[in-house]
Amino acid sequence: MSRPASTWAREAAAVFAKEWRSELRTRYALNTLALFAINTLVVVSASLGPLGAAPGRATETLPVLLWLILLFAAAAGLPRAFVHEEETQTATALRLAATPSALFCGKLAYSASVLAALEALVAPLFLAVMNLDVPRPGLLVATLAAGGFGLAAGSTLVAAIIAQARGQGTLFAVLSFPVLLPLLLLAVELTRAAFAGGVPGGPEGPVSQGGAGVAMVQLLLYDGAVTTAGLMLFPVVWNP
Amino acid sequence: MPSALRFARVCRRFGRLAVLGGVSGSVAAGEALLVTGRNGSGKSTLLRCLAGLLAPDSGEIELREGEDAAPLDAAGRRRRIGLVAPDLAFYGELTAAENLAFFCRLRGFGRERGDELLRRVELPPDRLAAALSSGMRQRLRWAWALLHRPRLLLLDEPFQNLDAAGVAIAHRLLAEHLAPGPGAPPGLAVIANPVPLDIGETGSVAARLDLGA
Numbered sequence: 487m488s489r490p491a492s493t494w495a496r497e498a499a500a501v502f503a504k505e506w507r508s509e510l511r512t513r514y515a516l517n518t519l520a521l522f523a524i525n526t527l528v529v530v531s532a533s534l535g536p537l538g539a540a541p542g543r544a545t546e547t548l549p550v551l552l553w554l555i556l557l558f559a560a561a562a563g564l565p566r567a568f569v570h571e572e573e574t575q576t577a578t579a580l581r582l583a584a585t586p587s588a589l590f591c592g593k594l595a596y597s598a599s600v601l602a603a604l605e606a607l608v609a610p611l612f613l614a615v616m617n618l619d620v621p622r623p624g625l626l627v628a629t630l631a632a633g634g635f636g637l638a639a640g641s642t643l644v645a646a647i648i649a650q651a652r653g654q655g656t657l658f659a660v661l662s663f664p665v666l667l668p669l670l671l672l673a674v675e676l677t678r679a680a681f682a683g684g685v686p687g688g689p690e691g692p693v694s695q696g697g698a699g700v701a702m703v704q705l706l707l708y709d710g711a712v713t714t715a716g717l718m719l720f721p722v723v724w725n726p
Numbered sequence: 727m728p729s730a731l732r733f734a735r736v737c738r739r740f741g742r743l744a745v746l747g748g749v750s751g752s753v754a755a756g757e758a759l760l761v762t763g764r765n766g767s768g769k770s771t772l773l774r775c776l777a778g779l780l781a782p783d784s785g786e787i788e789l790r791e792g793e794d795a796a797p798l799d800a801a802g803r804r805r806r807i808g809l810v811a812p813d814l815a816f817y818g819e820l821t822a823a824e825n826l827a828f829f830c831r832l833r834g835f836g837r838e839r840g841d842e843l844l845r846r847v848e849l850p851p852d853r854l855a856a857a858l859s860s861g862m863r864q865r866l867r868w869a870w871a872l873l874h875r876p877r878l879l880l881l882d883e884p885f886q887n888l889d890a891a892g893v894a895i896a897h898r899l900l901a902e903h904l905a906p907g908p909g910a911p912p913g914l915a916v917i918a919n920p921v922p923l924d925i926g927e928t929g930s931v932a933a934r935l936d937l938g939a
Contacts, residue, residue, distance in 0.1 A: 493834060500831035504817070511819040575815035579870065581779060582804050583832045725778075725801070 494588045501584065501592025506599075515563040515600055523559040523608045530555070531615035544618065549677035552612050553670055556637065559604060561658065564641040567593045568649035577649075586721035590646065594716065598638035605630045618681060625698060626680035632702065633673035636709045640665045643716040647723050665712070672705045729755045729791050729877040731776070731914055736785035738771055745771045748785070751935050755877075756904050756912035762922055763937030769918035770811065772937070773880045776916060778803040789878060803878075808871030810864075811882040818856030822849050822866055826873060833874045843869035847895055860887040868896055872903065879903055879915040885923070 509515055530551050571577040580589060609630055613620060620626050644665055648657040679698040731753045738746040745768040753759040761769050774780040776787060778800035788797035789806065798806060816825040826840025844851050847865040849858075858866060864887045871879060879900070885893050903913040917923060 496834065497832050500828060503831075504820075504828045507824070508817055508819050574818070575813050576817055578779065578809070578811070578814050579816065579829065582777065582807065582809060583829050583874075725804075 494585055497585050497588035498592040498595065501589055502595045502599075505593065505596035509596075509600070515566065516603070518563040519559045519600065519604050520607060522562045523555050523604055524611070526555045526558060527608060527611055527615065534616075544616070545678055545681040548612075548616055548618065549674045549681060552609070552677060553633070553674050555608060555612070556601070556605065556634070557666065557670060559608070560601060560637050560641055561662070563600070564597050564638065564645060567597055567642055567645040569645065572649050581725060586724045587717050589724070590642065590716055590720040593646075594639055594642045594713065597642050598635050601634040601638045602631070605634050620680055621682070622680045625702075626677065628702060629673055629676040629680060629705070632705045632709055633669060633676070636669040636673075636705065636712060637666065639709060639712040639716060640669060643712060643719065646716070646720050650723075669705070669708055669712075672701055672708065676701050676705065729789070729911065729914055730793075731759075731787075731789050731878055731916070733776060733787045734785060736772065736775055736782045736787065738768070738775060738780060738782050746775070746782070746937075749935070749937065753878075753914045753916060755914050758900070758904060758915040758917055759935060760923060761916060761918040761935045761937060762920065765920060767937040769920070769937055770813075770882050773809070773811065773882050773916060773918050776803070776878075777807050777809055777880050791877060805874075806876055807878045807880055808874070808876035809880045809882075810867045810871045810884045811880070812886060814867050814870070816855040816863075816866060816870070818854060821852050821854055822858065822862075822869075823851035825855055825866070826869060829870060829873055835873065839873060840869070843872055846899065848891070861889055861892055864888050865892055865895070868899055872899060877911070877913055879913060881915060881917045883919055884917060885919075 534547075534551070568577075571580060609626070612618075640662060644658055644662045647661060651657055676698060679701070733752070734750045735748045736746055736750070737744070737748055745766075749768070749772055751759055751761075761772060763769050771780065775782045776789075781800070787803070789803050790797050791806070816822075817828075820828070822844060823837070823841060826844065827837035830837050830840045841851065847869045849862055849865050849869065853862075855863070855866065864885075868884070871881075881900075884900075885896055888896060900915060904915060905912055
C-alpha cells in the first residue's frame with residue numbers, strides 16, 4: 487500500500503523520536519555499547535598501547551582494532567532493534583500502525599545515530615590512548631560516518647530478519663558476518679589511509695587499486711545497497 | 727457507504743496442528759459477530775487472520791469500505807482495523823499518554839485524540855505503561871484500538887480484567903463504534919470470547935459463531 491512521502495517521513499520521524507525517548511529512559515543501548523567499547527579500548531590500550539605498538543606497524547594494526555571495537559560494541563546493542571519489540575509484544579501494535587519501510591528507516595536512523603554517538607566517544611579516546619596522529623582527519627571522519635552508517639544498516643537489516651526466529655544471538659552472528667565483512671574491509675583500509683596519510687595496503691587491497699576515493703565510493707555504494715535491500719526485504723520479513 | 731466483512735473457508739495450521747478448519751462468517755456495518763469456543767479453538771487465530779497479522783493457509787477474507795469498493799488487501803486491513811487483544815502490549819518505559827501520542831503521530835493524528843481517549847477510558851495519562859494494572863492496560867488497549875476511528879473492531883476477550891466501571895466504559899465505546907450517530911459511518915466488530923458474552927445495552931450482536939466446545 488503506497489503512502490504519500492510526507493506521511494512516510496512523518497512515520498519514520500515518529501519511530502526515530504520514540505526510539506530515542508525510550509532509550510533515554512532505559513539507557514540500555516547507550517550503556518551497553520559504551521561499556522563494551524570502553525572496556526575493549528582499555529584492554530587494547532593496556533596490552534598494545536603507545537608503548538606496545540611498534541610505530542611502523544601501528545597504522546596497519548590499529549585500524550583493525552578500532553573497527554573491531556565498533557563492530558563488537560554494535561553487535562552487543564543493535565540486534566535488539568526489533569527483537570525487543572517481539573519480546574515485549576509491542577510488535578503487534580507497530581505492525582498495525584506503521585508502514586514497514588518507514589519503520590525500518592526510523593529504526594535505522596536511530597541505530598545510526600547511536601553508532602555516531604559511540605564513534606564520537608570512542609574514536610578520540612582511541613587516538614589519544616594510542617598516541618596516534620591523523621594526517622587526514624577528514625578522511626577518518628568520512629570513513630567513520632559512512633562506515634558507522636553501513637554498520638547500522640547491516641545490523642538493522644539482520645536484526646529485522648532474526649527478530650521472529652529462535653536462537654537470535656547465534657543467528658545474528660552467522661547472518662551479519664557475510665553482510666558486514668565487505669564493509670569492515672573497506673572501512674579498515676580507509677582508516678589505514680587516514681592514519682598513514684597516503685594510500686597504503688598491499689597490491690590486492692581495495693584501496694591500493696584505485697585510491698581512497700574509489701574505496702570511499704565503494705563504501706557509500708555498500709551503504710546504499712544495504713539500505714535498499716533493507717527497504718525491500720523488511721516488509722516481507724516483518725509482515726506475514 | 728456501509729462497510730462489510732466477509733470471510734469464507736478460512737484455514738490455518740501451525741505445523742501439523744490444524745487450528746482453523748474452514749471457518750466462514752460475515753458482518754455488516756453496525757453489527758457485531760460474536761465468536762465463542764473453548765480455549766485453543768482458534769478464536770484468537772481467526773482474529774489475527776482477519777486483522778492481517780496472520781496469513782491464512784487458504785480461504786478468503788474481504789473487508790470492503792463500501793458496497794462497490796474493492797476488498798482491502800492484508801496491508802490495507804491492518805491499517806483499518808482496531809484490535810483489543812491480550813497479547814497487545816505497549817512501551818513500558820513510556821506513559822500512557824506518550825504511548826498514544828506515538829501511535830497518533832504514526833496514524834497522522836494530533837496527540838489530542840489520544841488524550842481524549844484516555845479521558846474516555848478514565849486512565850491517568852502520566853502513569854508509565856509498565857506501572858498500569860492489568861485492568862488499566864486493558865483500558866489502554868481500548869483507547870489504542872479506537873485511536874484512528876477504525877471501521878472494524880476486532881475484540882479478543884475485550885472485557886478481560888476490567889472492573890465494573892471499565893466494563894461499562896467498554897460497552898459504551900462499543901455501542902458508539904457500532905452506531906456513532908448522524909454523519910459518521912457505522913462500524914462493525916468481531917468479538918471473540920471463550921464463553922457467551924453479555925455486551926450490555928449494545929444489543930447489536932447479529933450473529934454468533936461457535937468454533938467448538
